[in-house]
Amino acid sequence: MPPPPAAPPPPVEPTRPVESAPPLESTPPSEPAPPSEPAPPATLARLPEYAAAAHGDREALADGEVRWTFTRLAAEIAAAARAAIAHGIRPGDRVAIWAPNSRQWIAAALGAVGAGAVLVPVNTRYKPAEAADVIRRSGARVLFTERGFLGTDYVHDLHASGEDLGALGSTVVLRGGNGPDSWEAYLAGGESVTEAERLARADRIRPGDLSDILYTSGTTGRSKGVMTTHGQTLRLYASWSELVTLRPGDRYLLVNPFFHTFGYKAGILACLLRGVTMLPEAVYDTDRILTRMAAERVTCLMGPPTVFHGLIRHPELAAHDLSALRLAGTGAASVPTALVEEIRSVLGAPDVFTAYGLTESGGVVSVCPTDADARTVAHTVGLPLPGTEVRIASPLGEVLPTGRPGEVQVRGYHVTPGYLDDPAATAEAVLPGGWLRTGDIGVLDDRGYLSITDRLKDMYVVGGFNAYPAEVENVLLTHPAVTDAAVVGAPDERLGEVGVAYVVTAGPPVTAAELTAWSRERLANFKVPRRFHLVPELPRNAGGKLLKAQLRRAARGEGA
Known part of the structure; x- marks a missing residue:
């Protein structure tokens, strides 16, 4: 069926003022014109500016009635970085964020990282005691959170819990606040900081500096803080984005939560790297998703198999035009061959991929090509990324040949430097020579494709x-x-x-x-x-x- 007529776009908010950089000297006529493609950023502090230079007036984000271009998004993140500096956030400080997907999450997180902070995302499903544990152990000095999400007042519940919050000194309410701790007040504080100061702070950040600490889910015990650097993250998700074929002009429905590696890095950061429009969703609801996919002409959707099962079996699927959908990514569970076939035939997405990774590998180890046959997509997780080695080991540490199942071990530039304040756990997980023990059982086939067959503990x-x-x-x-x-x-x-x-x-x-x-x-x-x-x-x-x-x-x- 033909797509419905496009609704007129909502008015664009005025751009937040940003100090101008000094004018560039004109290029002599005898010299060649400068390249049109900006140089890739070396740190996440420079990623928003890179995206603005590369993609400018393309739509970067649609969140409710608010629509930002990449230029506008970079300005918002710069304002949040100036606010972070004014708030007293110093290079290396840990900043926690306990909130659902939103444009404020993006600006707050990347603004803080742009000021040199180390981001500590917190699972929105955590109870106050669980959130307090992460805040305390990470040493977070500032917390970004919300009031009123799904009837929950995170600020009240956290402070009413009586839990030890460690070094936490202040809280900023991204949505639902109207006092001195509100997001608006936080941004207003940044007006005292110049753009030159912000740029100087960004210049102090190096690729080897920590960019984030993501806590593992803790299903087998106390969660551990996995450390990752700016350089690791940028290289890994530039590679991942290319392999899964993200491209400028794509429109990516972000249903994976931002506190998770997939939502933050394979979502926000990948979109900035590739010029993809971000469409954040705070809560997954199949009825709403169907409507939004049609209205926004969504081209990319990624999530666990249950997301795709729900869409395929929705009684109103035929009433929604999903013809723009071209790319679907899934994993985190067993994937039936029939589901891959249905994503292609029923939802109409020709490109489908699965991938494998863990927080300790930055979130990715391997990707199955998007044009592989359905059985390969369903039963393997593809080939290791460039610069990544995978081997299969026996319980005694012997490297096993092709076709023999054993523990998957990974070595590469993206393996974590270690767990925060836990050298014993780091030594147990990362072997001499840099090999990461994943705890997953897998097998390599004759093509070098990896299949994950189980967890050792399962x-x-x-x-x-x-x-x-x-x-x-x-x-x-x-x-x-x-x-x-x-x-x-x-x-x-x-x-x-x-x-x-x-x-x-x-x-x-x-x-x-x-x-x-x-x-x-x-x-x-x-x-x-x-x-x-x-x-x-x-x-x-x-x-x-x-x-x-x-x-x-x-x-x-x-x-x-």
């Missing part, structure tokens, strides 16, 4: 035989009624452990007996789950990662 033993949940999950996902599946091990008096499956279905009802029969036709008997639980959805964190620890407790009868 394996369970049935009557003396090793069982890997991902293998069982992939079989369950081939059932036409199954849209999501997770398998965990649970204690068994006779066999030691057995598999317990949690399954999400769609369409006609399916029984546990039918799923058992389906599994027995395709798996060795010891791998077949002994119990099936049909559930409306699987527990996942905001980044799409399956919370298997929660399922293990349920399988053992311990509750949530």
Whole structure:
């Protein structure tokens, strides 16, 4: 169906004044004209200016009724950087941000980083005690947050909790504030700082300086702060953006939360590097997403498989024009071949990719080409990025040959320098020679493509035989009624452990007996789950990662 007529764009807000730089001397006629493409930035402090120079009046962001060009976005971030300096934020200071996706998140985060701060994103699903733990251990001096998001007053709840907040000295309310701690008051404070001062501060930042500390989800214990530098981040996401084919003029619906590596780095930073329009979403809602994808002519959508399942099976899908969609990226869970085929045929996105990474690798290790066949996209995570080495190791540290499963280990420029204030954990994770232990089980094929088959900690033993949940999950996902599946091990008096499956279905009802029969036709008997639980959805964190620890407790009868 033809696209609906475009609505007139909302009025553009006046640009925040920025001091002019000294005029450049004219180029003598005998010299060649300067290149039109600006030099890539060496640090994140220079990234907004790079994007403005490269993409200027292209639309950089659409957030509600507000639309900014790349020039305007750079001006907003510069104003936030001046505000950070005026607020007393010094190079190396840790600045936390506990808020949902918004233009204010982008300006506050990149403004602080542009002033030399180290960004500490905090999961919006955290309770006050969890958020306080990250704020305290990171040494954050300033917190950006909100009042009123989904009925939650983060400021009140955090301070009312009585938790130790460590070095935290001030809070800035990005939205929902109207006093001296408001975002507007914060920006007004920056009017006393000149643009020359801001630029001088940006010039002091080096590629090897820390840019952020992202805390791991902590599903196996206390979360750890993963350190990353400016240079690592820029090189990694320039490479990732090229491999997944992001290009100027793309319109990217940002449903992944900004506190997550994928939302912040494969979202905001990638868009600035490639001239892509950012369309932030604070909360994922399939009805709203469908409407916005059609209205904004979205070309790029990335998220866990459940995002795409929801769109494909939405009863009103046919009423929305998604013909602009060209690129879809997924991962963080088992991906059925049928889903890749449906993304291409039903949603109409010709380019589909999967990828693999972890916070300790900067978020990316490998990417599957967007034009690969559906089975390759579904069953592998592609080739290691340029400059990245991957090997498969046995429990004794022996490097295993092609086709043999073992622990995936990674070496490259993007491996973390370590965990904040935790040398013991760093030594355990990063081996001599720079090899990062991922804790994932995988295998390399003859083409060099990597497949992730499971987590080391997820394996369970049935009557003396090793069982890997991902293998069982992939079989369950081939059932036409199954849209999501997770398998965990649970204690068994006779066999030691057995598999317990949690399954999400769609369409006609399916029984546990039918799923058992389906599994027995395709798996060795010891791998077949002994119990099936049909559930409306699987527990996942905001980044799409399956919370298997929660399922293990349920399988053992311990509750949530």
